[in-house]
Amino acid sequence: MTPITKQKAPAEKVRRRKGISPWVPNQHGAWAMLISPAALGLIAGLVAWVRADGSPLALPVFLAVLVAWFFGYFAFFAFGLAVKARNPRRRARYLRPVYVYGAVSLVGIAVALLLQPQLLWWALPFAPLVVIAVGETVAGRSRSTLSGVSTTVASALLYPALVGVGSGSVGAAAWAGMIFLAAYFSGTIPFVKSMIRERNNPRYLTGSICYHVLAVFAVLGLVLLAPVGWAAAVLMVTTALLALVRAVYVPVAAHEGADWNARRLGMAEVPVLLVACAGVLATLF
Structure with missing residues (x-):
């Protein structure tokens, strides 16, 4: 065995031991779905806000909704890893970002609802989609077509939601x-x-x-x-x-x-x- 081989083996073992980081989603295809409707909704919402001569309070609401969305997804990703983890120590490591990201997302939701209480009605279309995605994850079907469609539809709903933040109507x-x-x-x-x-x-x-x-x-x-x-x-x-x-x-x-x-x-x-x-x-x- 050469010295180079001896140096590489421990590094490979460390990488295998560490596994997937629960803090950064590794599903690269999901990033387009995650970012595009949010960016488009922000642009459309700001255009609607300018045209409606909206209240300055709408600006922090835009930020709060985006914080709720992104950190909510990060928490959901880490939750999926925790559900699949069989090792209790690894499960505990995966649950830490669930708590952290989940708390940040809840703060975003609270701020948005405090400034625009009418946003609460968006829970009607969002909640069933979240329940489906979480249910599929708990059932061990996080990569199912149903789970994927529920998250993509939830992502698309962000577009009219942000338009509503800017204009007050959709x-x-x-x-x-x-x-x-x-x-x-x-x-x-x-x-x-x-x-x-x-x-x-x-x-x-x-x-x-x-x-x-x-x-x-x-x-x-x-x-x-x-x-x-x-x-x-x-x-x-x-x-x-x-x-x-x-x-x-x-x-x-x-x-x-x-x-x-x-x-x-x-x-x-x-x-x-x-x-x-x-x-x-x-x-x-």
Whole structure:
């Protein structure tokens, strides 16, 4: 055994012993879902606030809602690790960020409700989604499609919620943006599963393609019924079509031997995500 090998072995053992850090979510694909609706909602909310000549008290509410959202997700991620941990010491280590992040999230919620009590009604759509995600995690199905869809829809709901913070009300265009974001991000779940966890399951691939076909027609109906404007309509439909193309082409290419690893999948999704974000922002004009 060479000296170099002796030096590497302990480091590898330390990495295995440490495991996943519960303080920083390692699900890179979730970051786009986590950040995009929040950023879009903040922009749309600030635009609505300026147009409505809103109260200065809305500004700290924006911050409080975002703190509640991000730290709430961080607590949920750490909770998922704690549920799966069999070692009591590791479970205790995973629960620490649950308490810390959970407390910070609750402070954000309290501040937001103190300044805008009407935000309490958002608990009606958010609470069932949180219950589903937590229930799936406790049942050992944290990576299930149901859990993923519940979190993506909750993320999309952040968009109209932030618009409401700025304007005091939520119009049809904001709800259309929410539905569009929920449909787009929900579609990434079966697509990614068809490439990784379910890559050898032809029925799952068929289901993914069928979802994206239906999503194209759903988005077409959405832009025809909602007052989103022609530019937003074009961008939203383009997003749905691009998502359908990649849902068909990428699995076929991978089956034929192309190297579509997780990193390449994430990079390829960036242009589609940017078009989707542009479509939502276009509803503001």
